[in-house]
Amino acid sequence: MKDRGRRTKKAPASCRLPIAQYFAFALVLAALTGFFVAQSARAQETTPSDDEVNAIAKHLYCPVCENTPLDVCPTEACRQWRELIRQMLAEGKSEQEIKDYFVANYGARVLAEPPRAGVNWLFYLVPPILILGGAFALFSAFRAWMKPKVAESDSGREAAGASSSDDEYVRRIEEELKKRK
Amino acid sequence: MTEETTLKKRGVPLWAQIIVWALLVGFLIMVGIGLKRASNPMAEIGGAVPDFRIVYYEGYEYNGKSEMKLSDLRGKVVLVNIWASWCKPCEQEAPELEEAWQLYKDADDVVFIGVDYVDTPEGAFGYLKKFGITFPNAPDLQSTISSILNRQMGVPETYLIDRQGVLRQVKIGPFASVAELQAFIGLAD
Numbered sequence: 001m002k003d004r005g006r007r008t009k010k011a012p013a014s015c016r017l018p019i020a021q022y023f024a025f026a027l028v029l030a031a032l033t034g035f036f037v038a039q040s041a042r043a044q045e046t047t048p049s050d051d052e053v054n055a056i057a058k059h060l061y062c063p064v065c066e067n068t069p070l071d072v073c074p075t076e077a078c079r080q081w082r083e084l085i086r087q088m089l090a091e092g093k094s095e096q097e098i099k100d101y102f103v104a105n106y107g108a109r110v111l112a113e114p115p116r117a118g119v120n121w122l123f124y125l126v127p128p129i130l131i132l133g134g135a136f137a138l139f140s141a142f143r144a145w146m147k148p149k150v151a152e153s154d155s156g157r158e159a160a161g162a163s164s165s166d167d168e169y170v171r172r173i174e175e176e177l178k179k180r181k
Numbered sequence: 182m183t184e185e186t187t188l189k190k191r192g193v194p195l196w197a198q199i200i201v202w203a204l205l206v207g208f209l210i211m212v213g214i215g216l217k218r219a220s221n222p223m224a225e226i227g228g229a230v231p232d233f234r235i236v237y238y239e240g241y242e243y244n245g246k247s248e249m250k251l252s253d254l255r256g257k258v259v260l261v262n263i264w265a266s267w268c269k270p271c272e273q274e275a276p277e278l279e280e281a282w283q284l285y286k287d288a289d290d291v292v293f294i295g296v297d298y299v300d301t302p303e304g305a306f307g308y309l310k311k312f313g314i315t316f317p318n319a320p321d322l323q324s325t326i327s328s329i330l331n332r333q334m335g336v337p338e339t340y341l342i343d344r345q346g347v348l349r350q351v352k353i354g355p356f357a358s359v360a361e362l363q364a365f366i367g368l369a370d
Contacts, residue, residue: 063299063322063324064265064267064299075267076267076268076269077265077267077299077300079267080266080267080300080301080303080304081301083301084301084303105322105323106299106322106323107322107323119210119214122207122210122211123211125207126204126207126208126211129200129204130204130208133200133201133204
């Protein structure tokens, strides 16, 4: 009993320090884990995904390899530009701000379509107007071609009058030709 | 009377004529804009190089100036090297270019100018730092200078302009050695 008593008395004294150390260690471990988890969560939040980058890149064209959208261009140059888009997105730039940056630096050729400003409006307005105008002209021409046939079939008298006037005209030409002979 | 009426009916209305003419003028303006864009002055071997102005990258200057016009360099041989950080063959010649520049810079008779073709700022500064390039370098993001120099294939391309501002030689692809560069520069005289 004495021995047990001694043990029970000694045990708390000998355990105090390790328990405090365990607590301290656990606290530090928890703090570190929390820190790293927070850091990785923040990194995931601030690093835009490939899909987010490509959503903007598909509206831009590679300034080097012409007619190739930036999202599918396999060159090193385009990889650098996609990284630039990622960096700008991480900085909180909007799609329009990124496009404006690319246009300011590399020119309007990087855009999938010319900006709707100034004389560029001609590129948007002239082709559809020409198509509409052409369609209207065709429609008018078809109508004009159809009318005489309808007139001929509908009015026999008018047709007869026309043919008689044609006969008269032919007769006069023949007379003229005879005179010349 | 009936003939006149028929003629009037068959005539194209005034509003239609105005629209057709307006469209024609619009179309001609579009063609004109396209032609103007396509007709920038370009250099040819044996001909004078059209003047251009460049602004050097931050940290670079020549004779205490951070920008220059090609015409400012009359009387000197000018070597214009077009490169880009995304261009692997450019990396092959970068150390040779810097080594050659070290040979010429003190005499101030030959000027090296690096023109960075359509690049990103990070890529460009990384490249310049990596190869320790000290001769003046400038960006050509909208390919204005490379168009004037009539860039033919891609990058790297190097242009040799003589003391009178005439384009003497064009090297397509990287230089293999400093000796090759020296021989190339020697063709200016």
